Each structure stands twice: as structure tokens, then as C-alpha cells.
Amino acid sequence: MENHKIGVYVCNCGTNINKVVDCDEVAGKALEQPGVVCAKSYKYMCSNPGQEMIVKDILEQGLDRVVVSACSPRMHETTFRKALTKAGINPYFLEMANIREQCSWVHTDHRAATDKATSLTKGAVRRVVHHEALEKRFVDMCPATLVIGGGITGLSAALELAEAGNPVFLVEQSDHLGGNLARVDLTAPYLDSAREIIRERILRVQANPNITVYLDAKVTTVDGYVGNFKAEVQPKGEASSTLDVGSVIVATGYKPFDPSVTKVFGHGDNPNVITSFEFEKMLRKGNIVTDKGKPPKYVTIIHCVGSRSEEYHPYCSRVCCMTALKYGQEVKSALPGAFVYDLYIDMHAFGKGCEDFYKQASEIRTIFLMYQKNTKPDIRPAGPKDDCEMLLRVDDRLCGEEVDIPTDLVILMVGMEAREDSAEVARLVNISRDKDGWFIESHPKLDPVATTTEGVYIAGCCQSPKDINESVAQARAAAARILGKIAKGRLEVDAVFAEVNQDDCSGCRICNELCPYSAIEFNEDLHRSSVISAKCKACGACVTACPSAAIKGRHFTDEQIFAQIEGVL
């Protein structure tokens, strides 16, 4: 075996790793490993001085392999690969050991955690010796984008891309553009008209020659890879079209929580208990009435219906508090003599201008009452002497007493939930969902609109509840990511894929059927299989299945994994 010069760098991550793992000891033990010529423990390896240290050691000590024991490779593998490139060695000569997410953050025993970090590092040292130089792979970038969902997010993303001169295919499942926002009257906290916001976007989309809108349509398949996807769009009752796109933006939005299913607060049975969206309809008509056609004297708004509850969804839907305050303003403006009761659990007024909006709501005499999480205020019919339809009993935490509130109309602030088709959409574009059904981003803080599938982006409420400004910001962020790729013209993609050693291939064709991407072609004349590298996504199914061991999974070879197994044990 050739002699390698390996450098090992153990990151302290401030105190994140060092407070549980003895990083100096891990570095010391690494130095005892064959081939390791330097091993260092340092405060922040990902910092500029940290990376410079690696570059300097490669240049001065002639290192040809590098191990970084730090956070998850999902976090900083790219960062350190760049450092290797900068120092003039192949970026694939790097291996990371995950001693933060999978060690210091999950263990408390210092001895056990240090031993584990030591063996994970040893596994990486053993593995990296077998790493091979992999050449860069480039693919063309198709400038067209498929945007799934025609709400405020999808419309905004489409405009951003199309106005920069690129083709956009905007696919909407319903028969109109606008999404949930098209059902809203005014917006919080500045009371702008939702109709105006959305109409302006729709008109611009319709007028833009770069945008093709498909209404009443579904995306049935998305195949291919970043820069080179093929999507099949099926408009209802028409022939389907195949679209060549370089990127996909998923902007499928959310579904309002439906309280009628479990009859929350009698919704579905009691016609004067309505959801926020049903109330928006009244507001848009300019006609706030009870089921008897009379304007209500008492309006009660209940927050967190379906949200922040053990029974339904644990998360906060984020927009309902400000929408509730908006209702107070809209009711008072339409019916100046009416009383508005606002029953909240906690008032979340975190956005720009929202605290002022909360103050305004108090000034116009919205009456606030605070109820306990996981309890439900009780609604009962009013007696003949009461001047209202219903009485609502609430254990008010502000005054510490149970009080009866007169009510004619109850508005339930229904939260957001993941759409029923979210699992189907996730499978379509190959992304993941979290426990609540929202799509998972590549990194919650540093990469919020990218996903684990390169070229597929998520924006707006399909990722988690958010307000209009945040949705638009994400839409434009996703568009910006794509515009960056379009500007490059050609993309560098991971050099990891499978390859068939033609001399060892017996032509049995077992791998042909196994490949989920049809990336293996069979040459009838030579009686050999080979991998179309651009189509290969490196799952390794064929590598494992090949009875002749003729297929090599680059960067995940048998030798590399065997060496790592030896190292960690």
C-alpha cells in the first residue's frame, strides 16, 4: 500500500463538542494511527483560520488525505472540500467524522463520548486512505422552471424568474390563480386589500410571455436531475405535455384546519359558529350577519383552533393572531356598535408592525380574554331574557374568574395544516416531510428553500405556516437560487456515481432491472452493461446486487466501507 500523509483536524465547535468530548485526546489518539502525520484540535474548523490551517498543512507538510472530525458532513462537507481544492488536492480526499450531532450532542458521559469520537475518527482515517480522486462532472442547465402552485408564493416566484427572461411553467390544480390569499379580504397589520395584492400579481403573470399557466392541471411525473428535469403536466380533459425544466419550485401552500370534522365548538351543527375563512367571505361581501340575517351585536373570536393543541396540531400557525386583531378592526368599522371579544391563549405579535397593530386593537376596545391551553371555552344557547344568541363560558386567566360572554357570532381562528396531497407531492419531486407533513428544507437556518433533491426548491406555507411577506421572500429566494444556476449555464454536480468495469461484467443484466432511474444500458453487441453517469444518482443498489462485483460505487466502494468498519471497531 502506498504511503499516505493524513492530517486529522478535531473541531471543538466552541464548546459544543469540547464540553463532552476531550478533543485533545481524540487528536492525540488519531496521531497514533498509521499514515497520520499531523492531528490538531482547534476551536472552529469551519472558520477561515480553521480552513486556512488545513490549506497551510497540505501545502507545507504535503498532506494527501484529510479527516475533519466535527459536525455532520451534511453541514460542512462542502466547506472542507473547498479547502482541499484551494490547497490543490482532490476534494474527495476528505472524510468527515460526525462527532457533534451524533456524539457530543447526544451523550453526557465524557469517557464514553470521547471513546466514541476516537473510534469514529479512526474509522474516517482508515476510510480516507482508500479515497480516490474523482473528477468534476458538469451538466447543462435548462433555464426553464416548473412552479407547482399558483398562490401568492408560486406567482411571486414565477414573476421573478420570468421577468429575468426565463421560461416558467406555472401549474395550478384549481381553476384559478391566487390560492388561499384570494379568499381573504384585508391583510394584517396594514389593512391592505388582499385582492389588490393578488390581482396585481395575476395580471402580471398573465401578461408575461415567458410564463405558461396550466389551470386545472396536475404534475404527474418529474424525472431527471438538476438542470435536466422532464415533467409531465396533465390538464383536466386534455392531452398531457412533457416539459423540459432545469429546476422545480414547490409552492403548494397549505390547507385550513377543518373544525367541522370533529365538530370543534359545534362547528358544522351551530350555524353561528364559523371559521375565519367563512368570515372572510362575509367581509368580502360586506355583509356580516348571523344565520337569521341580522348583524351581530356580540362577536367572539377564538384563537388557536386546531393549532397549539395536544388534540390536533402542536405548532403555532403564526398568522391567526394578527388576523384575529384584523377582524376586531373590520367588525368595529362595519358595525360601530358591536362588541368584539378576543379569546386568546398567548398573543403572538412578533412581526414587523404587529405590536403596534395589537395596541390599535386595544384602542378600538376589542375586549381581550385569555384562556388556558388545551381547554375549550364552552358555548351554550342564551336564555329568553338575554339579548344575545349564545353564552360562552371562559375561565379568564386575566381576571382569574369564570365569565359568561354574550355572543351572536363565533369566529374560529383555524390554523394551517399540510395539504392532504403533501405525501404525493413529496414523492413526485423526491423530498421529505416532517412529522406534521410540512416539506423539509435542506438546512433550517442556512439553506431554507433548498431540499435534499438538488434543483428542487420549496417556498411558502408548504414548508411550514408563514405570512404573506415571508412566503414572498421565500419565493424570491428560491428564484434567486435558480437564477444563479442559470447564470452559470453549466453546473458542477457530485462526482459520485456507479461505474461498470467492462472486463468483469458478465452481461447477466441483473442491474438493468434494479436501477430506479433506468441509468444502466445494455450493449447487445458487447454483451456488457454500462452506467449512464448523468442519470445515475448513486444509490448503490446495482453495486450491491452485481454477482460479479463488476460495479463500483464511487466514493462508497467496498474497500472504503470495509476499512471504515475496521476503523470504528
Added chain:
Amino acid sequence: MSGFEPKIVGFLCNWCSYTGADLAGTSRIKYASNLRVIRTMCTARIDPTFVLKALMEGADGVLICGCHPGDCHYVEGNYKAMRRFPLLKMLLDSYGIENERVQLEWVSASEGRRFAEVVDNLTEQIKALGPCRVRTAHELDMAER
């Protein structure tokens, strides 16, 4: 056997289970420190020889974790792992290795807590079984002499 701390090797797919294990970390969920994780892109890449190699090298247990059926990043790689698994278990039986030492579990990217539970449960299970006694032909020869 008291105080026995088993060595367990985990083969985790990159997209669901490795991410789920990372999530356990970012959520600071504590679990047993006996597992040593090796990342593969997909469970379909986990060659049964990896498992045998781990046991030969002194592992007392092996954990294979992938995306839930229907959720594989590579469409159906986990089904391939699922089909290989019973065959691997038969092989272990024929070698006289308790097949409970090798476990296949589905852990999604959002199941940090579940990952921690899986590791804790398997660690307890292997502790109850005691050390794995696999010997190479060479070791057997040496023992017979």
C-alpha cells in the same frame, strides 16, 4: 454479564436515517453511546457482507436504518434492503449467530426521537445477549491447537 458495553455498528442511509440521527443531535435527545455509524447513500447499498464483516471485526450487533417503505429517496432502494434482510438472517442462523443481533429499522428524517429509542432498545437487547462470538477460521485453528 455485568458492565458489558456492546459494540454496535450502524449502517444508515444518507437521506432519512442519517438525517434523523442528526436531528436527534440538534434536538439534544440523549441515547446510548454504543453505536458507531457508517453512512451509505441508500440501504440498497448495504451489502450483507458489510454486516458479516462488522460481526467478524468484533461488533456485537448491527443496526441497519433506512427510509420508511414508500419514502425512499431512490424510490424503492429500501425494498431491496427489506428483501435481502430475511436472507441475511437465515445466513446468520446457519452460522450460529443469534439473528436478533442484526436489526433493520425504518427511521425518517423527522424521527430523531425514534432513532434514539431504536438505538437504546437495540443496545439493551444486545446487552442481554452478551458478546458476539464469531471466530475466523484462523482463530478456530489457533484455538484447537
